[in-house]
Amino acid sequence: MSESHLSTATAHVHGHGEEDYLSCSSGWKSWAFTLDHKRIGVMYLVAILASFLAGGIMALLIRLELLLPGKFFLSEDQYNHMFTLHGAIMTFLFLIPSIPAALGNFMVPVMLGVKDVAFPRMNLASFYLWIGGAIFFLAAVILGGLDTGWTFYTPYSTTTNTSVITASLGVFILGFSSIFTGLNFLVTINMMRPAGMTWFRMPLFLWSLYATSIIQILATPVIGITGLLLIAERALGIGIFDPARGGDPVLFQHFFWFYSHPAVYIMILPAMGIISEMVSTFSRKPIFGYRFIAYSSIAIALLGFLVWGHHMFVSGQSPLAAMMFSALTFSVSIPSAIKVFNWLSTMYKGSVSLETPMCYTLSFIFLFGIGGLTGLFLGALATDVHLHDTYFVVAHFHYVMMGGTLIAFLGGLHYWWPKMFGKMYNENLARIACLIIFVGFNATFFPQFILGSRGMPRRYAKYDPEFQIFHQFSTFGALLLGAGLFLSAGVLLHSLLRGRRAPANPWGGSTLEWKCSSPPPHHNFDWPPVVTEPYHYDHIQYDPKEGGYVEVEEVAPDPDDAPLPVKH
Ligand code: HEM
Ligand SMILES: [Cu+2]
16 A cells, blocks of 8 residues: 555544535435435435334334233233234334445445446436335235234235235335345445455455345345235135145245245345454454355355245145255255354454444344354254144244344444444443343343243243243343333433544554545545455554544565555
């Protein structure tokens, strides 16, 4: 890296108060019609957090109802509606778009060192499709609600008189929103990498989103068409899934899980990508096994298509199919385990500092570890027959989806918050919130493993009194968890009003997003960024004047770090 370049970079970083993407234009139109990936990311962030709030309130109502073995305040019917909407909102409106559409949209071009995604208009269209899908969900609630469970299993979903058609249309529209995001990332990463940004210099978050995009593009059409078939069956009376009309309900399960198992990797891969970024930054050590982590994302994306039958072990599929699906399920957990070992090895002998994002990282590794390992009991044929459709499954998927995706999302939000909004939050309170969330989460969901292994079925409004103590524990845990989430929301919102101005690089990160100012200027980089190896920290040091980290002249220039010749 030449000296003259360094000085421009430093001058730029010091040049706060220039036009950033938030202040460069104002008025509602400048947001509603924006093509800036950063503003679209922020709009997505607000939208998905609103869904998370709605889904979260429903979760608390479900847990409150379960304080008592009999009826407390929800009828059985209302209870069915409540858990269906909770699951559908959390999955389709929150978890699937969360990391890619909000944090990814903001960060992909910045981390790649480019101005925007490949198709900015399609990016905006994706956001409005999300809004459209959300409106259909809202309409479904108003027009009679939904009581099928988020899985829409036939033949119940072909016969219930709740709003299956409206909700299916919502899922269909949301699917296009997800495909548009995936397509944009795939093309952006393939075609727009600037000089020097070779595949293996790409931050691992981008690798994870690349793998996620493959799934989004290949799997989502299947759920869309399944929804259309369901609509055709209900609206036109064509027998596809309902045995009474000559259809096959198990076919629906195949279609549904052919999407929905890969979809769990749409949720977890981006989360793993964020963890890879944070674990290296806060250990101040190059990530261990970069290529293994990168390739394992692709391996997960591909293998994830081969295991959907593990949701159907008791549906009457042939023993041979069940054995194949079980074996494949075990094989897909290998790349996940590879990542976990690499994160642990990165921390080993690193100089680990426990800022809030790192607290979330540790929380993720622990919770995802439990979630993944309990998946093995479900993937094994003998044990799954006992555990299927019990609270054990509920606990498993909350450990992976909430302990995994949500925790990584929160970690990423705290990691990139100073970059996105230019403000630092109260570090101590944010850490306390993280701790409360961790304790509350385990108190909520750990008892559910015990409940499930003792035979408490999922989706029941009433239960035997012997289960009450575990349910009560779980409900109190949920209240604690909710309190922790509200605290972290309060800490972040407070920073917008009162927070200290964020430096360009508050954590000492080494990827490109830390080289532009906080918040980034409209076009991200005023000079073409020089791309070097990511995850090298020798030349990044804390500067008390800046209140953050700055690049210093390297002691001995490393020939490997030189920018590659321009080639496209
Ligand atoms: C080591 C990795 C994993 C393994 C071996 C595994 C295995 C399984 C199995 C066998 C089931 C079916 C259980 C049954 O219904 O009887 C299941 C359910 C489920 N898993 Fe996993 N899983 C893994 C990771 C994940 C991840 C990363 C996510 C999400 C981010 C996830 C989300 C779910 C969901 C949502 C369900 C149940 C859906 C429902 O029935 O409502 N799993 N898992
Ligand atoms: Cu699965």
